[in-house]
Amino acid sequence: KAGVTQTPRYLIKTRGQQVTLSCSPISGHRSVSWYQQTPGQGLQFLFEYFSETQRNKGNFPGRFSGRQFSNSRSEMNVSTLELGDSALYLCASSLEGVLASPLHFGNGTRLTVT
Amino acid sequence: SQQGEEDPQALSIQEGENATMNCSYKTSINNLQWYRQNSGRGLVHLILIRSNEREKHSGRLRVTLDTSKKSSSLLITASRAADTASYFCATAVNSKLTFGKGITLSVRP
Numbered sequence: 001k002a003g004v005t006q007t008p009r010y011l012i013k014t015r016g017q018q019v020t021l022s023c024s025p026i027s028g029h030r031s032v033s034w035y036q037q038t039p040g041q042g043l044q045f046l047f048e049y050f051s052e053t054q055r056n057k058g059n060f061p062g063r064f065s066g067r068q069f070s071n072s073r074s075e076m077n078v079s080t081l082e083l084g085d086s087a088l089y090l091c092a093s094s095l096e097g098v099l100a101s102p103l104h105f106g107n108g109t110r111l112t113v114t
Numbered sequence: 115s116q117q118g119e120e121d122p123q124a125l126s127i128q129e130g131e132n133a134t135m136n137c138s139y140k141t142s143i144n145n146l147q148w149y150r151q152n153s154g155r156g157l158v159h160l161i162l163i164r165s166n167e168r169e170k171h172s173g174r175l176r177v178t179l180d181t182s183k184k185s186s187s188l189l190i191t192a193s194r195a196a197d198t199a200s201y202f203c204a205t206a207v208n209s210k211l212t213f214g215k216g217i218t219l220s221v222r223p
Contacts, residue, residue, distance in 0.1 A: 004156070033211070043157075043202065043213035056209040090156055098211040099144050105156030 001026055004093050006106035013113050018079040021109045025072050025093030031055075032074040033098055034066060037088040037108070046089075049074055050097055078111075086113045117141065118203045118214035126220040133190040135217045137203030138183075144206040146179055148188050151200045151216070160188070160201075193221045 005024040013019050025032050033048040045058040049068035066076045072093070078085055088110050092103035121136045137146070145164045149157040161177045163170050163186065169178050176189040190197055200216040 035213075042215045045210050045212065048209070058210065088154070092157075097209075099206045099209060102147065102159040102162050103149075103157070103211070104159065105149075107156045108154075110154075 004091060004104050004106035006089075006091055006109050008109060009107070011109060011111045013081050013111065015081055015083060015113060017081050018077065019081060019111060021076045021078075021089055021091075021111075023074045023076070023091035023093075023106060025074070025091075026104055029093035029095055029104070030072055031094045031097040031101075032068055032072065033092050033094070033103065034074070034076050035090045035092070036060075037090060038086075043090070046076065048098055055097065081113045083113050086111060117207060117212040118146075118205045120201070120203055120214040120217045122217060123215070124218045124220075126222065127193055128222050129193060129195055131193055133193050133197070133219055133221070135188045135190075135201055135219070137186045137188070137214060139186075139203075139205045140184065141207055142181075146177075146186050147204045147206070147211070148175075148177060148186075149202045149204060149213075151202065153199075157202065190219075193219075195221050195223045197221050 007022045031050045034046040037043045047057045048055045052068045063079045068074045088108045090108045092105045095101045118139045147162045148160040151157045163179045174191045179186045202216045204213045
């Protein structure tokens with residue numbers, strides 16, 4: 001089975017711009033969750049989607065949004081980028097959701113905001 | 115503060131030695147998971163232990179869970195240089211998975 005695929009691998013954006021990150025889960029996995037990883041804050045939960053519905057959301061401003069398509073692929077959007085949004089964004093898929101089954105992570109998208 | 119906090123923050127051992135890492139958490143959990151991350155890459159799932167389990171094994175890995183002390187430990191036996199990585203515990207609470215800051219393990223050849 002192919003693993004979790006995240007695109008692009010690297011992104012450089014300017015403050016004020018917006019960005020869309022993509023995640024293709026493992027085939028058959030209905031849950032996709034997103035995480036932000038920074039040296040200062042560590043790994044922080046952004047949101048989880050399950051069968052196209054947002055199941056839960058972390059403590060991030062409304063500039064961070066996501067969606068999941070009928071094929072379980074997910075996108076994450078960040079609008080009005082700030083310097084502090086520079087981070088590694090990781091997506092993970094799981095069979096039954098974060099509470100019930102292990103997460104399978106992609107290699108992440110490294111976002112740099114200048 | 116973090117729900118799960120690992121201890122120590124960094125650990126350096128010789129190849130062949132055992133490595134023990136600890137995780138403490140604050141609230142009741144559904145399960146606790148351990149992950150490994152090699153530099154700049156995604157996390158790899160190691161073990162999931164449910165709140166009604168006390169111990170699980172997977173190859174050279176042994177995880178224990180003490181819900182009365184709200185703590186877990188990860189033991190890696192007969193460590194190898196390839197075990198060099200960051201290790202995270204994650205606690206599943208209220209439909210969220212919360213990660214600790216991680217432990218940096220260095221295994222010297």
